[in-house]
Structure formats: C-alpha cells, structure tokens
Amino acid sequence: MNANAPILPLLIPLAAALLQMASGRLSFQRAVGLLATALLVLVASWLTLLADDGVLRVYALGDWPAPFGIVLVVDRLAAAMTLLTAVLGFVVLLYASAGFDDEGIHFHPLFQFQLLGLLGAFLTGDLFNLFVFFEIMLLASYVLLAHGGGLARTRAGITYVVLNLVGSALFLIALGLIYGTLGTLNLADVARVLTLPGHDRALARLAFALLIAVFALKAGLLPLSFWLPHTYSAAGAPVAALFAIMTKVGIVAILRVQAIALEPVMPDLLDNWLTTLALATVAFAALGALAAARLQALIAWLVLLSAGTLLVTPAQASTEVSAAALYYLLQSTLAGAAFFLLAGLIAEQRGKVADQFLAGPPLRATWLKIAFLIVATTAAALPPFSGFVGKLMLLTSTRDVEAGSAIWVVILISGFIVMAALARDGCYLIWKHKAAARSLPGEPVGWQRATATLLLVAAGPLLAVGARPLADYAARASAQLHAPGAYVTGVLGAGATTTGHGTRP
Amino acid sequence: MEVLLSIAIGVLTACGVFLILRSRTFPVLLGLTLLSYAVNLFLFASGRLRIDAPPLIRAGASYADPLPQALVLTAIVIGFGMTAYLAILALRALSESGADHVDAHKGP
Numbered sequence: 068m069n070a071n072a073p074i075l076p077l078l079i080p081l082a083a084a085l086l087q088m089a090s091g092r093l094s095f096q097r098a099v100g101l102l103a104t105a106l107l108v109l110v111a112s113w114l115t116l117l118a119d120d121g122v123l124r125v126y127a128l129g130d131w132p133a134p135f136g137i138v139l140v141v142d143r144l145a146a147a148m149t150l151l152t153a154v155l156g157f158v159v160l161l162y163a164s165a166g167f168d169d170e171g172i173h174f175h176p177l178f179q180f181q182l183l184g185l186l187g188a189f190l191t192g193d194l195f196n197l198f199v200f201f202e203i204m205l206l207a208s209y210v211l212l213a214h215g216g217g218l219a220r221t222r223a224g225i226t227y228v229v230l231n232l233v234g235s236a237l238f239l240i241a242l243g244l245i246y247g248t249l250g251t252l253n254l255a256d257v258a259r260v261l262t263l264p265g266h267d268r269a270l271a272r273l274a275f276a277l278l279i280a281v282f283a284l285k286a287g288l289l290p291l292s293f294w295l296p297h298t299y300s301a302a303g304a305p306v307a308a309l310f311a312i313m314t315k316v317g318i319v320a321i322l323r324v325q326a327i328a329l330e331p332v333m334p335d336l337l338d339n340w341l342t343t344l345a346l347a348t349v350a351f352a353a354l355g356a357l358a359a360a361r362l363q364a365l366i367a368w369l370v371l372l373s374a375g376t377l378l379v380t381p382a383q384a385s386t387e388v389s390a391a392a393l394y395y396l397l398q399s400t401l402a403g404a405a406f407f408l409l410a411g412l413i414a415e416q417r418g419k420v421a422d423q424f425l426a427g428p429p430l431r432a433t434w435l436k437i438a439f440l441i442v443a444t445t446a447a448a449l450p451p452f453s454g455f456v457g458k459l460m461l462l463t464s465t466r467d468v469e470a471g472s473a474i475w476v477v478i479l480i481s482g483f484i485v486m487a488a489l490a491r492d493g494c495y496l497i498w499k500h501k502a503a504a505r506s507l508p509g510e511p512v513g514w515q516r517a518t519a520t521l522l523l524v525a526a527g528p529l530l531a532v533g534a535r536p537l538a539d540y541a542a543r544a545s546a547q548l549h550a551p552g553a554y555v556t557g558v559l560g561a562g563a564t565t566t567g568h569g570t571r572p
Numbered sequence: 573m574e575v576l577l578s579i580a581i582g583v584l585t586a587c588g589v590f591l592i593l594r595s596r597t598f599p600v601l602l603g604l605t606l607l608s609y610a611v612n613l614f615l616f617a618s619g620r621l622r623i624d625a626p627p628l629i630r631a632g633a634s635y636a637d638p639l640p641q642a643l644v645l646t647a648i649v650i651g652f653g654m655t656a657y658l659a660i661l662a663l664r665a666l667s668e669s670g671a672d673h674v675d676a677h678k679g680p
Contacts (some may be wrong), residue, residue, distance in 0.1 A: 202650045205638035209657055213664075221665045225597065225674055228658050232604050235654070239611045239647055246640065504666055534577065 072117060073126035073139040076149050076186045079103050084179035092320035096175035103179065104157040111153035112148070118146035120549060121399045123190070133192075133559050134256040140192035140558060145191045146249075147321060149187040151397055153403055155312055156182045162408050162519035163305035169302070170215040181207035182311065190318050190557055194245065194252045197320065198238050201285070205231050205384030208313065211502065215303045217260050217326040222299035230284070230294050238281045244274035252278035255558035270518030272333055279321060279337065279473060286317030288341075289348040295374075296355055299367035304411025307363065311403035314374040315396055318381075322389060325381045327551045337382040344469045345382075346477040348375030353481030356486045357512055362410040366403060372485065372561035373399035376461065383468045390545035391436060391464040392540050396528045400491045402445045402454060409438055409454075412512055413496060426496040433511065436497050438524045441541060443493055445527035447486040453530035458482065460538065549557075551567070573621055577613065584610035597662035597672045601655065608651040616644050 083103030087096040118124065124141040127133065141149075160178060168174040184204025191197050209231075213224050246252055248270045249260045261271065295314070299307050329336050336469040352372035359365035373395070378393035410422050413435055420427030430436060441452065448454040458478070465474045530537065547553070584606050593602025619637030627638035666672050 195646075199646060199650070206650075206653065207655070209661075211655075213661065218665075218668045219641075221661060221668055222675065225658070225662050225665055227602065228654070228661060229592070229674070232651075232658065233607070233653055235651070236607050238612045239615055242643070243611075243615040243618040243640075246643070247613075247620075316617055428580070 068295040069117065070109075071126070073190060074128075076107060076114065077139075077183060078152070078191065079107050079178040080112065080183040080186065084176040084183065085178065087176045088173075093169060093175075097168070099165060100175045100179065101157070104160050104182070106300070107153040107182070108150070108157050108322060111127065112143060113141075113149040115146040115150045117141075118143050118381075119543070121543070123547075124469065125558050134251050134253045134276055137196045138192040138253065138558060139190045140255075140554075140555070141190060142547050143540065144319070144548050145189050146322070147397070147540065147544055148315075152182060152185045152189065152312060155309065155400065158271060158402065158519045158522050159305045159309045159408070161518050161572065162308070165513050167215070167303055167305050171213075173210070174214055177207045177210050177354070178309070180212060181206075185312060189319060192254050194254055194257065195242055197290065198235070198242060201238070201316070203234060204313070204316070205235075205372070208310065209522060211306045211309070212302050214306060219301045220303075223298045226294050227298045234281050234284045234529065237284075239275055241274050241277035241281060244270055244277065245281050248274065253380070254327055255555045256326070259555050259559065261328060261332045265565075275329060275333070276323065276338060280343075282317040282320045283341075283378070284317070284343075285312050286321065287348065287371050288378055289344050289351055289375070292348055292351070292371055292374075296367040296370050296527065298358075299370055299407075300359075300361065300364035303405050307400070309405035311370055312400050314370060315365050315377070315400055318377045318392075318396065320375065321378070321381045322392070322548065325384065326389070326548045327554050328505070328548070330384055331551055334384060335367055337384075341382040342379055342474070345375050345378035346470075346473060348372075348378065349374075349477050349481045353415045353484040356485050358460065358486070359492075360423060362413065362496065363491065365409065366406045366410055366446075369406065370403045371398075372481065373403065375459075379465070379474055379478075380461075383465065383470075384549075385464070386542075386545050386549045387464040388461075388468065389548060390538065391457070391460035391541040393541035393544055394534070395461050396542075397537065398445070398457045398526070400451035401523055401526040401530070402442060405520065405526060406442045406446055408520045408523060409435070409442055409515070412516060413439065415512075417496075422496075424492045425501040426495065427503050429500045430497065432516075434521075435512075438520065439497065439521055441494060441524055441527055443489045447489050448482050449486065449498040451531060452527040453534070454527065456531050456534045460499065485540065491530075495523060575651065577617055577621065580612045581617070582614050595632070600674060601658055601662060604658070605655055608647075608655070612644050612647055615647060616640050624634055630654070633647075642663055 083099050086099050086435040118141050126139040128137045181204055184200050184207060186198030188197055188204060191200055209228050213220050248266045249257055251257055251260055287295040299310055303312060325337060349372055352368050352375055355368040356365050359368055375391055376398055379390050414422035416430050445452040445454040448458040462475060465471050578646050588603045588607030588610060591599045594600055620638030622636040625634045625636040625639055627636045
C-alpha cells in the first residue's frame with residue numbers, strides 16, 4: 068500500500084471522471100465527485116505525512132526503471148502541493164455542486180480531469196510527462212472557463228486558448244532541444260547529464276531558457292501576463308477559485324527545475340531578468356487592482372500580484388527564501404480562492420449591479436460582510452491573518468539577498484496600493500447604497516456554498532495560528548528541494564551520478 | 573536532408589507565426605496548425621535523422637531513436653484536440669458576437 072501511495076492521487080480523479088462520464092445524472096456525478104475529492108484529501112494528507120520522513124518516494128510506472136520509464140516523485144513539496152490541490156478541489160466542488168454545475172454540461176468530469184492534470188504536474192518527475200499533465204490541466208480549464216456560457220467567457224476563452232497553444236508549442240520545442248542535446252527527459256537524469264561533459268552547453272541553456280519562459284507564461288510573468296486578469300475575471304466563481312492554483316503550477320515548476328537542474332550547472336540563467344520582471348508584475352498587478360471596476364477583476368489582479376511576488380523567489384536560489392515562498396504560496400492560493408467564492412455570493416445578493424463597484428442594494432447577510440473583512444485583510448497582508456505572516460516571512464528571508472532593497476520597496480508600496488483599493492471597494496460593496504434601496508430577495512446562499520466559502524475564509528486565521536508547524540514543514544520541504552544531489556540519487560539510484568549513457572551521435 | 577528539413581521547419585514556423593499575429597480567428601487557427609506541424613517535425617528531428625532504419629533495437633542492425641516518434645505521436649494527438657476545441661470556440665464567438673475578430677468584437 069505504501070509503495071503505491073504516489074499513484075493514488077492520480078487514480079482517484081481519473082476513476083471518478085470515468086465513472087461520471089458513464090452516467091449523465093447530476094446527482095450521481097455530484098456524489099461521485101464529492102466522495103472522490105474527500106478521499107483525495109485523505110490520501111493527500113496521508114502522503115504529506117509519509118513524505119515528511121524526508122525519503123524520496125519514487126514510483127516507476129510499469130516498473131520501468133528511472134531514466135527509461137516515467138516516474139512519479141513524491142518529496143515534501145510535491146506532497147504539500149497535492150494536499151493543497153485536494154483541499155481546494157473538495158471545497159470548490161462543494162460550492163459548485165450547489166447549482167453552478169447545472170449551468171452547462173460535463174462540469175464534473177472536467178473538474179476531475181483538471182484536478183488530475185494539476186496533481187500530475189506536481190507529482191511527475193519527467194519533463195515530457197509534465198507537458199502531458201499540463202495539457203490535461205489546460206484542456207479541462209479551457210472548457211471549464213467557458214462553463215456557463217456568455218460572450219465574456221468566449222472572448223476570454225479564445226485569447227486564453229490561443230496563448231496556451233503557442234505556449235505548448237514552445238514547451239515542445241524546449242523539450243525537443245533538451246532531448247536532442249542531453250538524450251533524456253527525466254528531470255533527475257537531465258540534472259545528471261548536465262553535469263557531465265559532452266553536450267552542447269549553449270543549446271542546453273537555450274532549451275532551459277525556453278522552458279522557463281513557458282512556465283513564466285503559465286505563472287503570469289509580466290510581458291506574458293495580460294491574459295490572466297482577463298481570463299480569471301470572466302470565469303464563473305468556482306472555476307476562478309480553482310484557477311487560483313493554476314499559476315502556482317508554473318511557479319512550482321520553475322522552482323523545481325531551477326533547484327534540481329539549473330542551480331548546479333547554470334546558476335546564472337535566472338539572474339537579473341526574472342526578479343526584475345517579477346517585481347514589475349507586482350507593480351503592474353497593484354495598479355490593475357486599483358483600476359478594477361468589478362470585485363472579481365480585482366481578485367484576478369490580486370492573484371497576479373501573488374504570482375508576481377512568488378516569481379521573485381526562484382532567482383534567489385536560497386533555501387530560506389523558497390521556504391517562505393512555500394508558505395506564501397499556500398496561503399495566497401487559499402485566500403484567492405476564498406475571495407473568488409465570496410465574490411460570487413456577494414454578486415448574487417446585489418442583483419443587476421452584481422460585483423461592480425457601484426452603489427447598489429445592501430447585502431442581506433451580515434456574515435458575508437464579516438467574511439469580506441477577513442478575506443480582504445488576508446489578501447491585503449494586514450495583521451493578524453496569514454497574508455501578513457506570509458509576506459513577513461518573505462520579506463524577512465529576502466533581507467540579505469542582492470535585490471533585497473528593491474524587493475522590499477516594490478512589495479511594500481504595492482501592498483499599500485492594494486490595501487487602499489480594497490478599502491475603497493469594500494466601502495462600495497458594504498456601505499454605499501442607493502437611496503432608499505432595499506435588499507433584494509434573491510436566491511438563498513444555501514448551506515453548501517456557505518460552508519465551502521467559510522472553510523476557505525477560515526483558512527486565513529487558521530494558517531496564521533498554525534504558522535509555526537507549517538513554516539517548519541515548508542523549511543524542511545525547501546531544504547529537500549535544494550538538495551539536487553539527493554534528488555538525482557533518489558530517482559536514479561546510487562552510483563548513477565558518474566556514468567554516462569554514452570555520447571549522442 | 574538536414575538542410576531540407578530545417579528549411580521546412582523554418583518556413584512552417586514563419587508562416588505560422590505570421591498567421592497567429594492576424595486579427596481574425598480563422599488565420600490564427602491555421603497559424604497554430606502550421607506551428608504545430610513545425611514543432612512536430614522539430615521534435616522528430618531531435619532523435620537525429622536516419623534513413624532506412626526502423627525504430628526497433630535489434631542486435632547488429634542500425635536503428636532510429638524510437639522515443640521522439642512516441643513523443644511526436646503524443647504531441648500530434650494533443651495538438652489536434654486543442655485545435656478542434658479552438659475551432660468550436662471560434663465558431664461560438666462568431667455566432668455570439670457576429671464577428672470573427674480574436675477579441676470577439678466587430679473591428680477592422
């Protein structure tokens with residue numbers, strides 16, 4: 068059982084999706100989906116506990132040994148990301164099962180395929196397999212984005228699909244270059260062959276630069292990020308909440324490739340440009356948040372802001388910075404998702420005005436206002452919630468790095484701008500009413516959606532309370548991530564570091 | 573053969589990029605298709621070009637690298653599915669907005 072643990076997070080959503088496709092009944096699909104994601108949370112928690120012993124768990128699919136077959140690799144980082152995906156998937160599905168899934172067809176199987184793609188991307192130890200899981204994730208996300216219909220979603224969908232198809236083409240070119248120069252696509256083997264002589268260093272460098280560019284497109288680094296606010300603000304609330312983790316796939320991929328393959332042989336590949344562009348993304352996103360006219364657009368900009376903040380970290384190549392980044396990633400994903408779900412509920416209560424920042428009918432439910440206050444405080448990184456802890460850890464860890472002062476200035480000023488934007492827009496949503504306006508009767512929130520939203524909203528305070536153990540786990544995960552030697556021997560077996568496959572023709 | 577293949581990949585990529593930068597969805601779709609052809613050829617070439625060599629390893633016989641062929645097959649299937657979805661999405665945008673501009677608005 069323990070030996071098969073790494074494959075379980077992939078089998079559960081796959082089996083659920085196949086079952087759901089077999090029967091079109093919504094109640095059956097809901098039950099299967101919720102059961103599967105609940106099971107996924109349990110399995111992912113177990114995997115996270117298992118992975119905490121520091122042993123690299125390598126699962127060779129079909130029992131083909133590492134450089135020849137595809138492997139799944141579970142370290143602390145992969146396990147933690149699996150757990151985050153599972154928790155987010157369960158909560159969002161609970162919310163979506165209260166009626167959103169009925170607005171189009173095939174929501175449930177697509178949701179499971181999206182989870183499959185996300186989990187696979189975190190777990191795989193093979194670069195081509197990473198491409199395949201990216202495509203599974205993207206294909207599901209294309210259709211989920213269009214779920215519910217409407218011109219805005221179609222419009223955002225075309226841009227999103229075209230951009231990602233171009234991204235996939237670049238990904239394949241990068242993989243072709245890597246295979247052509249190094250003769251392998253297994254990440255550990257790539258890292259090993261890179262350290263050996265006998266390959267074209269310039270071509271390998273070009274390949275990795277392309278690979279990082281593709282990940283940057285998925286993560287939303289500035290010149291490649293114009294699609295993100297557009298797309299995330301057009302999607303339905305639960306879909307946008309699930310998308311909150313999609314930018315993080317790109318960031319984790321950059322972190323991993325940087326730590327395992329690039330750091331030992333070309334540590335200067337990310338220097339100078341990545342941190343600058345990431346800080347530009349942060350500034351751009353803060354201004355975008357200030358200019359947003361709708362709550363969901365504002366949150367989309369905040370997701371971009373957190374992605375930009377996280378993209379500052381890979382170029383620092385430091386265990387401490389990566390540890391802070393992991394905590395920040397965890398809390399910003401949950402806070403972003405909570406905000407999207409909450410925005411969906413708030414929009415419904417305000418009738419035609421929806422989530423635009425205009426005076427409208429007052430909100431009926433008081434808990435929505437309190438939840439907004441908590442989530443906004445978390446998102447603006449004000450004490451005492453997890454956003455503050457995350458940002459504090461990140462700033463503390465970057466105090467001594469080379470670009471430290473620039474990082475501090477940009478992140479603190481953009482944080483202030485975001486705070487101002489949230490304060491102003493919160494006033495519109497909560498206090499500014501049309502004269503003599505009455506609350507609208509509207510649809511009731513329902514226990515499912517209320518529970519889902521409150522669970523994610525509670526993550527803000529809870530992650531702040533549990534900051535110590537989480538930060539410790541993040542520190543251990545980061546130490547494991549920044550030990551490429553252990554990763555290579557863990558995947559390929561001891562003694563593999565010195566012998567080559569033989570030179571390529 | 574290397575020269576011929578690299579010219580083919582270059583021409584396909586150039587045409588693909590040019591068409592992707594057009595403002596209507598149909599040329600963009602064609603451009604993506606051309607680009608994916610170029611990428612598939614490129615991926616295929618990453619296993620080195622061999623004539624008269626089967627992708628099977630047998631003692632003594634010469635063989636071509638089978639892995640890029642498997643990768644290309646995967647890439648073709650994925651690219652085909654994606655392109656089909658984009659075609660449907662473009663048709664939907666056309667019927668919803670009455671224009672085939674990539675931003676789904678009526679424009680030049």
